[in-house]
Amino acid sequence: MTGIQYAYYNSELKDDKVDLTFVVIEKLVVRGIAFDGNRKFSDTTLQKKLSFKKGDYLDKLIVEAGSREIHDFYLEKGYAFAEVAVDTKEMETGRVVYNIDEGPRVKVARVRFIGNKLLKSSNLKDVVKVQVRKFLFFQGYYKEKEVVEDVTRLQETYLKRGFLDVKVSSGTEFTQDREKVRLSFTISEGPVYKVRQSDIKGGEFFTREELASDLRLKPGEVFTPQKADFDKRKVVDKFLAAGFIDVVVDQTRTFAGAAEVDVHYDIKPGERFRIGKINITGNEQTQDKVIRRVLDEYDFSPGQWYDAHKAEGSGQGSLEKAVKGIALTQSTVITPTGNESGVRDAQVSVVEGQTGMVMVGAGVGTDSGVVGQLVFEQRNFDISAWPSSFGDFVSGKAFKGAGQIFRISLEPGTEYSQFSVSFTEPYLNDKPISMTVAGSRYIRGMESYDELRTRAIVDFEKRFKEGWRVGVGFRAEKVNVDDIDPNAPAEIYRWAGSNMLYGIRPHFGYDTTDDRFYPTRGFFFNAGYEQVFGDASFGTIDGTFRWYKTVAEDFFERKTVLATKIQAGLTSSDAPPFEKFYAGGTGSMRGFEYRGISKRAGIYEDPIGSDWIFLANAELAVPLNSDIFSAIFFVDSGTIETGPYRVSVGTGLQIMIPQLLGPVPMRFEFASPMRKDDQDETRVFSFSITRLF
Numbered sequence: 001m002t003g004i005q006y007a008y009y010n011s012e013l014k015d016d017k018v019d020l021t022f023v024v025i026e027k028l029v030v031r032g033i034a035f036d037g038n039r040k041f042s043d044t045t046l047q048k049k050l051s052f053k054k055g056d057y058l059d060k061l062i063v064e065a066g067s068r069e070i071h072d073f074y075l076e077k078g079y080a081f082a083e084v085a086v087d088t089k090e091m092e093t094g095r096v097v098y099n100i101d102e103g104p105r106v107k108v109a110r111v112r113f114i115g116n117k118l119l120k121s122s123n124l125k126d127v128v129k130v131q132v133r134k135f136l137f138f139q140g141y142y143k144e145k146e147v148v149e150d151v152t153r154l155q156e157t158y159l160k161r162g163f164l165d166v167k168v169s170s171g172t173e174f175t176q177d178r179e180k181v182r183l184s185f186t187i188s189e190g191p192v193y194k195v196r197q198s199d200i201k202g203g204e205f206f207t208r209e210e211l212a213s214d215l216r217l218k219p220g221e222v223f224t225p226q227k228a229d230f231d232k233r234k235v236v237d238k239f240l241a242a243g244f245i246d247v248v249v250d251q252t253r254t255f256a257g258a259a260e261v262d263v264h265y266d267i268k269p270g271e272r273f274r275i276g277k278i279n280i281t282g283n284e285q286t287q288d289k290v291i292r293r294v295l296d297e298y299d300f301s302p303g304q305w306y307d308a309h310k311a312e313g314s315g316q317g318s319l320e321k322a323v324k325g326i327a328l329t330q331s332t333v334i335t336p337t338g339n340e341s342g343v344r345d346a347q348v349s350v351v352e353g354q355t356g357m358v359m360v361g362a363g364v365g366t367d368s369g370v371v372g373q374l375v376f377e378q379r380n381f382d383i384s385a386w387p388s389s390f391g392d393f394v395s396g397k398a399f400k401g402a403g404q405i406f407r408i409s410l411e412p413g414t415e416y417s418q419f420s421v422s423f424t425e426p427y428l429n430d431k432p433i434s435m436t437v438a439g440s441r442y443i444r445g446m447e448s449y450d451e452l453r454t455r456a457i458v459d460f461e462k463r464f465k466e467g468w469r470v471g472v473g474f475r476a477e478k479v480n481v482d483d484i485d486p487n488a489p490a491e492i493y494r495w496a497g498s499n500m501l502y503g504i505r506p507h508f509g510y511d512t513t514d515d516r517f518y519p520t521r522g523f524f525f526n527a528g529y530e531q532v533f534g535d536a537s538f539g540t541i542d543g544t545f546r547w548y549k550t551v552a553e554d555f556f557e558r559k560t561v562l563a564t565k566i567q568a569g570l571t572s573s574d575a576p577p578f579e580k581f582y583a584g585g586t587g588s589m590r591g592f593e594y595r596g597i598s599k600r601a602g603i604y605e606d607p608i609g610s611d612w613i614f615l616a617n618a619e620l621a622v623p624l625n626s627d628i629f630s631a632i633f634f635v636d637s638g639t640i641e642t643g644p645y646r647v648s649v650g651t652g653l654q655i656m657i658p659q660l661l662g663p664v665p666m667r668f669e670f671a672s673p674m675r676k677d678d679q680d681e682t683r684v685f686s687f688s689i690t691r692l693f
Contacts, residue, residue: 580609
């Protein structure tokens with residue numbers, strides 16, 4: 001019983017009868033909790049560290065545990081000499097009293113590194129958590145737990161750089177009043193180990209050259225545990241991708257002399273398997289075909305070799321991620337099942353995710369002004385699944401399940417307003433061909449007129465396994481040029497009123513980038529030609545090439561990325577001003593106003609667009625103290641049919657908060673034109689929530 005400390009009984013024989021006496025000792029109840037000696041923290045704060053309260057049964061073990069919790073709390077706050085004890089006499093009466101000697105809060109006066117020769121102290125200071133000052137101006141306090149963790153961090157830092165014999169210890173020197181401490185980390189670096197040679201046994205299915213081609217630990221390279229793990233994974237992945245589901249790779253190292261190691265691989269491939277049946281479970285609303293067509297596009301279908309690299313069974317394989325991203329599942333795991341010789345079935349287990357979204361928000365930018373946003377999007381849409389009852393519509397079962405994308409967006413703003421609706425079938429006839437049908441209505445006030453566009457488009461695009469994309473698009477668009485200023489150029493007046501345009505645009509592209517939103521290597525380009533007829537007849541050719549390269553990594557493997565972009569376009573002189581090219585603003589040429597670079601005409605030299613354009617931009621993004629903030633340095637340049645070749649240079653800050661903004665960063669940029677035309681309109685500062693590249 002919870003309220004009894006212990007119980008016993010006595011028996012006594014009297015006149016042929018037994019008298020039983022039961023003795024029950026009840027548990028003490030906590031009559032009160034008090035803290036004595038605490039000056040820096042209130043009783044309420046310390047009470048929260050305890051797992052019991054007044055009125056609970058008193059348990060001495062729990063009371064002592066509370067003493068340790070309070071002591072650890074003081075240590076975490078920098079009170080290195082704090083002592084906490086329980087008053088045992090008071091506890092006998094049911095009162096719990098903690099006697100506290102807080103001691104001084106110890107400031108870190110100095111952090112130094114002793115013995116490091118090959119790694120600079122300035123770099124090691126970025127590794128340790130203990131600092132004299134935190135965030136430049138907050139005082140750092142001594143915490144023994146942090147010092148112990150910093151010793152481990154320093155050891156790992158050296159191991160990552162090939163110092164296999166490194167030894168790290170810490171030392172403290174407190175001042176006489178114990179209010180300050182000087183910390184030291186003593187480091188015995190030892191030599192940097194390099195690879196002498198490597199040998200591979202048991203991997204006869206591949207040639208030695210094929211297995212060694214992707215390895216990092218080549219002769220003469222610095223040996224690190226991270227590189228060793230990477231290489232082992234590469235060898236395993238080669239066999240998994242070829243259908244050897246049960247492959248085992250043992251990797252060992254032996255010291256081979258002065259600061260050299262030999263690396264050994266012993267490979268046991270096991271049996272090779274083909275894909276049997278593909279079973280899909282967990283998709284209650286999503287149709288099987290939505291998932292199967294992704295598997296087909298990635299060459300994962302019955303009869304093919306079971307690629308356990310891209311379907312690795314953890315949810316992190318490239319195929320599992322593709323199904324998750326395209327079918328918008330919460331998770332996708334593909335595992336082999338069965339015991340038939342040479343064949344394994346694939347079990348595709350999905351957990352369906354949230355595919356619908358209603359978003360209400362706002363954005364701001366120096367080019368776009370303030371823009372409100374009301375968006376409805378369903379990325380698992382089914383245009384054929386009409387509701388059989390009102391209940392189907394309310395519950396969300398209607399129009400859902402076929403993996404199509406339907407989006408409605410309303411964006412009212414101070415500079416422009418837009419309404420759009422779009423429908424995309426990513427697998428037309430279950431083939432890797434996308435079809436997009438969209439309509440939009442857009443209005444923006446230009447320099448000497450208002451532009452209202454009402455557009456309908458249809459686009460088809462075929463995806464190839466090598467990364468190529470080929471497509472063709474069609475548009476029908478009505479462009480109204482209204483509210484023209486009396487002194488507007490004649491080129492604007494010529495197109496006053498309503499103009500109907502019809503266009504056909506074949507296009508193609510290629511993509512080798514490593515990430516859709518945050519590329520760090522690879523390139524991407526697309527190009528196309530549009531022939532337009534209707535109230536205007538002209539042709540336009542345009543193309544964009546983007547290239548990304550990681551130029552450096554810091555101690556924490558944060559990447560400094562160089563991004564470059566080349567963009568060019570050419571249209572015939574018969575094109576109306578609203579179809580010609582303009583430069584300036586974010587995504588074009590910073591340091592200039594939106595449409596600030598243009599051929600001009602009229603009394604007020606209003607922009608009327610250029611027949612051709614060429615832009616070349618380069619940007620370096622350098623991570624700061626975290627992945628959230630990056631410093632950016634850029635050079636934008638370009639030219640149009642009039643004026644000199646423009647050049648601007650600038651710097652800025654990029655803030656990436658995926659939880660708040662999704663995959664789009666905020667950018668604050670300052671740019672100064674170094675070369676410009678007298679008619680160009682410039683702007684030093686720009687702000688946006690967008691991507692340049």
